[in-house]
Amino acid sequence: MTARKPNILFIMSDDHGRQAIGSYGSVINETPNMDRIALGGMRLDNCFCTNSICSPSRATILTGTYSHINGVTAFNAFDGRQVTFPKLLQQAGYQTAVIGKWHLGQGGVSSPSGFDYWNVLPGQGLYHNPEMIEMGRRRIYEGYVTDLITEMSLDWLKNRDRDKPFCLLTHHKCPHRPWEPDEKHARMYEGYDIPEPANFDDDYQHRASAAAAATMRIERDLNATDLKEDPPPGLSYQELKKWKYQQFIKDYLRVVASMDDGIGRILDYLEAEGLDENTIVIYTSDQGFFLGEHGWFDKRFMYEESLCMPFLVRYPPEIEPGTANGNLVLNTDFAPTFLDYAGHPVPAQMQGRSFRPLLGGQVPGDWRTSMYYRYWLHLAHHGVYAHCGVRTERYKLIYYYAQALGTPGAIDDPKPPEWELFDLQSDRAEMHSVYDAPACSTVVDELKVELGRLRKALGDEDTPWSES
Numbered sequence: 001m002t003a004r005k006p007n008i009l010f011i012m013s014d015d016h017g018r019q020a021i022g023s024y025g026s027v028i029n030e031t032p033n034m035d036r037i038a039l040g041g042m043r044l045d046n047c048f049c050t051n052s053i054c055s056p057s058r059a060t061i062l063t064g065t066y067s068h069i070n071g072v073t074a075f076n077a078f079d080g081r082q083v084t085f086p087k088l089l090q091q092a093g094y095q096t097a098v099i100g101k102w103h104l105g106q107g108g109v110s111s112p113s114g115f116d117y118w119n120v121l122p123g124q125g126l127y128h129n130p131e132m133i134e135m136g137r138r139r140i141y142e143g144y145v146t147d148l149i150t151e152m153s154l155d156w157l158k159n160r161d162r163d164k165p166f167c168l169l170t171h172h173k174c175p176h177r178p179w180e181p182d183e184k185h186a187r188m189y190e191g192y193d194i195p196e197p198a199n200f201d202d203d204y205q206h207r208a209s210a211a212a213a214a215t216m217r218i219e220r221d222l223n224a225t226d227l228k229e230d231p232p233p234g235l236s237y238q239e240l241k242k243w244k245y246q247q248f249i250k251d252y253l254r255v256v257a258s259m260d261d262g263i264g265r266i267l268d269y270l271e272a273e274g275l276d277e278n279t280i281v282i283y284t285s286d287q288g289f290f291l292g293e294h295g296w297f298d299k300r301f302m303y304e305e306s307l308c309m310p311f312l313v314r315y316p317p318e319i320e321p322g323t324a325n326g327n328l329v330l331n332t333d334f335a336p337t338f339l340d341y342a343g344h345p346v347p348a349q350m351q352g353r354s355f356r357p358l359l360g361g362q363v364p365g366d367w368r369t370s371m372y373y374r375y376w377l378h379l380a381h382h383g384v385y386a387h388c389g390v391r392t393e394r395y396k397l398i399y400y401y402a403q404a405l406g407t408p409g410a411i412d413d414p415k416p417p418e419w420e421l422f423d424l425q426s427d428r429a430e431m432h433s434v435y436d437a438p439a440c441s442t443v444v445d446e447l448k449v450e451l452g453r454l455r456k457a458l459g460d461e462d463t464p465w466s467e468s
């Protein structure tokens, strides 16, 4: 008799920066239930998205391919006729479900496929009394979205076919804006200030023009739809910035707290049912988020807070409790990893690689030492210039090619191309580009070669190249 295939519970949230997770050393909140996953398993310290916005990361996770291959470069609807890991798991005998945020378009080929059950929010979804689409049927559910997604996930687990392994994708809407807490958590953090990050008052000097041009500044760009009350009159510019930060970060952490409670309920269920031993439990987010670093909210940039995805995973048969790994892992790797655990071959078109060995404490000798990133949506939404780049364990080279190049939703207003280089060992906060430092010229040359190699290997070579 062969060993039973592991169940997979993939819990993914939206815009959850790892600075707001206890296991990652948060100084602003506590996440006891997410931490249970980390304490019982492994924390990945260098897990990156390859295009830091919602829909593209989701399409990459499903397909194991970069945006230029799966077609979701920005907000294009997903063509669900592609090969995805849920489809392959379903064909391999898994029961599959997705509950919560989908955000890959709806109707026709964009509706969830490869799932025995699905119930998803249309678009971004609402925090309170959200409409959801259950297997094509729309209805409004009374309640708070995080609790609804938790309860639907529990119901599905309780009613599943117990003779089959399962793969459940629990996709929380939170903590995506507009950060509306539930009643239970609405008064958390009242009466004191959440500490601001060290580079809260970034002046955007010593970097390419993109940082100063971005419209994601807390004091200027957070608006009435995000903040629940008007600022007190007579505040100075700096006082207004501090006031808005407290409003934003407290609501953000409140919605995270609801989710953490819900994760606890699901973990309790797995334990009570004896499912915790044979279930791979993951907590991640579709990308990171600035929580006041550089004076910003939002994501998009290849800078660390946006690039890094939290990734906590527990699977007792193979993962040592309380461990961490620093190898470079990408969201293209998720699908190959799940297929590996399920004993299913990884299709050749998937561009990632299974990191099951890393989770088991083994580092393959030929594991990647660099990663490729591209943000396509030139100037749209928060004014961020289109860019691509390469990150190694120590360095990050960013190339702002700064053009729309026909990307749907991008704005056709080219800016002069620019480069940045960060030494993450000495400048983890990415405050000072050393691209022009004579001492770094060899590193720049080597990283340009590496960026060229990755572009070619991944088949993404349409971005113009400038050496200036």
Ligand code: CA
Binding pocket: 014, 015, 053, 054, 176, 286, 287
């Ligand atoms: Ca997101």
